[in-house]
Amino acid sequence: MFVPTRRPRSPQPVLRRLAPFATAGALLALPVLTGCTDNAQSSNDGPSADPRALSVAASDTACTVSGTTAPSGKLTFTVTNSGSKVNEFYLLAADGLRIVGEIENIGPGITRDLVLTAPAGGYFTACKPGMVGDGIRAPFAVAESGQDTTADGNDGELVAVANKNYAAYVRDQTDSLLTGTEEFVKAYKAGDDSAARALYPQVRLHWERIEPVAESFGDLDPKTDARQADLESGQRWTGWHRIEKDLWPARAKGYEALSTSARATYADDLLKNITTLHDRTRTISFTTDQIANGARGLLDEVAATKVTGEEEYWSRTDLYDFQANVDGARVAYEGLRPILQQRDAALDTQLDTRFTALQSLLDRQRSGDGFKLYDQVSKSDVKGLSDAVNALAEPLSKLTAAVS
Amino acid sequence: MPDQLRPDAPPVEEDAPAAEPSPRARGRFSRRRVLGATGAGVAGAAVGLAGGIGVAGAATVPTPTPSGPPVYPFYGEHQAGITTPAQDRLHFAAFDVTTSSRAELVSLLQDWTEAAARMTQGEGAGEYGPTSGPYDAPPDDTGEAIGLPASGLTITFGFGPSLFRESGRDRFGLAARQPAALRRLPLFPGDNLDESRSDGDLCIQACADDPQVAVHAIRNLARIAFGRAAMRWSQLGFGRTSSTSTAQVTARNLFGFKDGTMNLKAEDPAGVAGHVWVPDGADPKAAWLAGGSYLVTRRINMTIEIWDRQPLSEQERVIGRTKAEGAPLSGGGEYTQPDFAMMGSGQQPIVATDAHVRLAHPDNNGGVQLLRRGYNFVDGSTALGRLDAGLFFMAYVTDPRTHYIPLQTKLSRTDGLSEYLQHTGSALFAVPPGAKPGEHVGQALFA
Numbered sequence: 001m002f003v004p005t006r007r008p009r010s011p012q013p014v015l016r017r018l019a020p021f022a023t024a025g026a027l028l029a030l031p032v033l034t035g036c037t038d039n040a041q042s043s044n045d046g047p048s049a050d051p052r053a054l055s056v057a058a059s060d061t062a063c064t065v066s067g068t069t070a071p072s073g074k075l076t077f078t079v080t081n082s083g084s085k086v087n088e089f090y091l092l093a094a095d096g097l098r099i100v101g102e103i104e105n106i107g108p109g110i111t112r113d114l115v116l117t118a119p120a121g122g123y124f125t126a127c128k129p130g131m132v133g134d135g136i137r138a139p140f141a142v143a144e145s146g147q148d149t150t151a152d153g154n155d156g157e158l159v160a161v162a163n164k165n166y167a168a169y170v171r172d173q174t175d176s177l178l179t180g181t182e183e184f185v186k187a188y189k190a191g192d193d194s195a196a197r198a199l200y201p202q203v204r205l206h207w208e209r210i211e212p213v214a215e216s217f218g219d220l221d222p223k224t225d226a227r228q229a230d231l232e233s234g235q236r237w238t239g240w241h242r243i244e245k246d247l248w249p250a251r252a253k254g255y256e257a258l259s260t261s262a263r264a265t266y267a268d269d270l271l272k273n274i275t276t277l278h279d280r281t282r283t284i285s286f287t288t289d290q291i292a293n294g295a296r297g298l299l300d301e302v303a304a305t306k307v308t309g310e311e312e313y314w315s316r317t318d319l320y321d322f323q324a325n326v327d328g329a330r331v332a333y334e335g336l337r338p339i340l341q342q343r344d345a346a347l348d349t350q351l352d353t354r355f356t357a358l359q360s361l362l363d364r365q366r367s368g369d370g371f372k373l374y375d376q377v378s379k380s381d382v383k384g385l386s387d388a389v390n391a392l393a394e395p396l397s398k399l400t401a402a403v404s
Numbered sequence: 405m406p407d408q409l410r411p412d413a414p415p416v417e418e419d420a421p422a423a424e425p426s427p428r429a430r431g432r433f434s435r436r437r438v439l440g441a442t443g444a445g446v447a448g449a450a451v452g453l454a455g456g457i458g459v460a461g462a463a464t465v466p467t468p469t470p471s472g473p474p475v476y477p478f479y480g481e482h483q484a485g486i487t488t489p490a491q492d493r494l495h496f497a498a499f500d501v502t503t504s505s506r507a508e509l510v511s512l513l514q515d516w517t518e519a520a521a522r523m524t525q526g527e528g529a530g531e532y533g534p535t536s537g538p539y540d541a542p543p544d545d546t547g548e549a550i551g552l553p554a555s556g557l558t559i560t561f562g563f564g565p566s567l568f569r570e571s572g573r574d575r576f577g578l579a580a581r582q583p584a585a586l587r588r589l590p591l592f593p594g595d596n597l598d599e600s601r602s603d604g605d606l607c608i609q610a611c612a613d614d615p616q617v618a619v620h621a622i623r624n625l626a627r628i629a630f631g632r633a634a635m636r637w638s639q640l641g642f643g644r645t646s647s648t649s650t651a652q653v654t655a656r657n658l659f660g661f662k663d664g665t666m667n668l669k670a671e672d673p674a675g676v677a678g679h680v681w682v683p684d685g686a687d688p689k690a691a692w693l694a695g696g697s698y699l700v701t702r703r704i705n706m707t708i709e710i711w712d713r714q715p716l717s718e719q720e721r722v723i724g725r726t727k728a729e730g731a732p733l734s735g736g737g738e739y740t741q742p743d744f745a746m747m748g749s750g751q752q753p754i755v756a757t758d759a760h761v762r763l764a765h766p767d768n769n770g771g772v773q774l775l776r777r778g779y780n781f782v783d784g785s786t787a788l789g790r791l792d793a794g795l796f797f798m799a800y801v802t803d804p805r806t807h808y809i810p811l812q813t814k815l816s817r818t819d820g821l822s823e824y825l826q827h828t829g830s831a832l833f834a835v836p837p838g839a840k841p842g843e844h845v846g847q848a849l850f851a
Binding site (some may be wrong): 076077105112113114115289348354383386387390391392393394395397398400401402404 | 532536539540542627630631636
């Protein structure tokens with residue numbers, strides 16, 4: 001009598017594009033539960049209180065640290081700005097110049113933590129109300145506890161090398177992207193659809209590897225990489241996916257193919273935007289937190305639209321993009337490894353293991369010199385890939401804090 | 405329902421320090437601190453009451469205090485969340501272990517234990533909490549429980565048969581310790597099981613009086629597991645259908661009937677000892693399970709719309725009890741024992757031969773009793789506009805071979821209620837005994 005009705009799979013919601021680079025200097029001051037953190041400064045913590053947890057009362061004129069010494073190891077300074085100006089807090093090396101750790105943009109009334117690893121030695125604490133001047137400084141001493149580790153902020157050369165290498169990688173990928181796009185556009189305009197279809201996922205690899213960089217230029221990404229589902233009403237659809245639909249119209253009901261002149265319009269527009277991207281990346285430079293955030297952003301992309309098969313709706317070539325995002329994240333991570341190995345070797349090992357595990361699952365989906373189409377991947381393999389993405393993305397989300 | 409068990413009593417200001425501040429508790433987010441350390445006082449009360457009840461699971465006995473919502477100790481002889489008075493809300497999750505490393509499995513159980521011990525006391529999941537820690541790192545707690553009390557949260561862990569052996573393969577060197585009773589449940593007549601809602605290597609039951617607290621627990625534990633275990637399925641439950649303490653009134657299921665009148669209760673120590681806990685020596689291969697239990701979960705869909713069209717006479721006939729009081733049709737009140745021999749008109753038994761109460765009653769099942777801990781669920785509606793709803797059945801038993809499988813086999817075949825039910829999910833887990841501070845849940849299995 002009862003007809004079993006399984007719950008229908010609801011269509012995946014369209015996720016907004018993620019813009020990881022935007023977080024680098026964002027001024028999103030989240031209010032904290034001050035009633036709660038106020039307890040930190042209360043006097044009833046007793047003798048068992050953690051000597052590595054310090055509080056800093058920062059006003060427009062004073063910078064009062066709860067102690068002047070701490071044992072070496074992982075220190076937490078909980079900085080509360082009681083003044084009316086935006087404040088900053090620094091831990092400086094004994095020379096008073098080198099920044100061991102800093103926390104910026106502490107708005108009035110806001111409490112924020114600075115967590116860092118400090119070896120034994122002399123330091124200065126400094127608040128900088130109004131974000132100007134040398135700050136209100138006081139000497140601070142870290143005593144040898146035997147518990148320590150490697151210094152933070154003591155690897156300036158490694159940082160410079162990592163940043164330089166990543167910029168070179170971005171230039172290299174945009175070079176290949178430009179060359180490939182020229183070839184793709186030529187085939188498409190000439191009506192050589194099979195050549196264009198073969199080139200499409202291969203050329204896009206170079207885009208997807210550095211996607212967060214492309215997205216950081218806010219105007220280029222929507223013109224180049226918008227999916228039909230992303231469009232606002234009235235927005236003109238251009239770029240990769242517009243052409244993708246024209247090359248793979250099978251899933252489009254009643255689709256009318258583009259005319260030769262329309263093809264030329266879309267193709268020239270794509271090439272123009274890719275050329276702009278190429279030009280803009282000639283002199284680009286990066287910081288370690290941007291690189292690390294970019295790596296996380298690439299995995300977020302995989303989780304949001306690649307593993308779900310939403311990115312390449314018409315061509316079903318999602319796994320190429322998947323691989324490219326992983327490539328880009330891996331390059332970013334590899335570049336930061338020398339720093340990470342000094343700062344958090346356990347995280348480094350975990351990331352290495354999980355990148356390898358994800359890659360081995362992806363390798364099982366290879367076909368010819370590319371990948372299976374998304375439709376050809378079994379449900380259980382998709383679940384396995386999704387689990388491996390989660391397994392990698394979770395520790396990868398800790399990379400920025402570890403290297404910056 | 406007695407007021408003292410409800411979580412809505414206003415918190416009182418006390419300046420007692422937190423009972424067991426974690427090393428990072430200083431200056432860190434603590435939901436308990438938000439409430440002025442009320443929880444600590446309740447936890448103390450729970451310990452104080454422990455000896456008085458005389459149940460083996462003393463650590464999880466009710467903690468009625470007028471001063472605030474309950475906080476149950478995480479550590480104890482038995483895991484909390486079994487004889488603990490059934491909370492109002494459930495989030496249950498089953499996991500597949502994705503690592504092949506025994507050491508990583510152990511580290512997961514350690515991390516889960518630590519996080520569960522924190523969260524049940526109203527703390528954040530990690531050492532920093534949701535709004536502290538490195539500013540460039542994601543917080544180690546997700547934050548939706550900020551400002552909420554512990555809400556009676558209990559977190560209970562279990563191990564599925566596939567953890568020990570999968571397709572004959574000994575995955576983690578545990579096969580020799582697999583309990584004889586821990587096998588995939590058989591397919592019962594009428595089952596329409598969805599693989600993606602069944603089984604699992606590990607399970608977590610999170611119960612609380614606030615749904616957000618239960619969901620927060622599962623979400624954070626799932627996050628901790630990424631790379632070691634992946635969520636296989638999960639189930640929300642919104643209304644308890646069982647009472648596990650005489651202090652609780654009998655709740656109603658979605659058929660509108662009182663459910664679990666005959667349930668085992670914490671105040672019946674002999675019943676709990678005989679029917680819930682695995683005794684010492686029960687299984688020589690699985691000594692680690694002594695003091696633990698087995699958990700049967702069944703996702704049972706109800707054909708709500710069809711049931712609602714049945715006359716009251718039919719509804720009461722099928723259940724064998726009155727809808728108003730829950731009294732057996734043979735008379736008396738809710739707790740009056742049914743008289744199965746009493747004849748009604750037409751020389752038919754007044755409690756029908758296929759009535760649920762008759763078939764499920766301990767007297768007709770060799771005295772077998774279950775500790776039921778199920779929840780109502782509504783997972784939205786189907787494509788046909790019917791409620792996707794029913795009972796997420798959970799029962800803790802000393803041995804599923806004697807305490808569940810025979811009973812369910814009989815019910816599936818003959819229970820008049822089966823006509824309105826369809827079992828869509830099924831799982832069996834071994835629930836290890838409680839952990840002591842410093843141990844992880846299930847430590848004896850790996851010793």
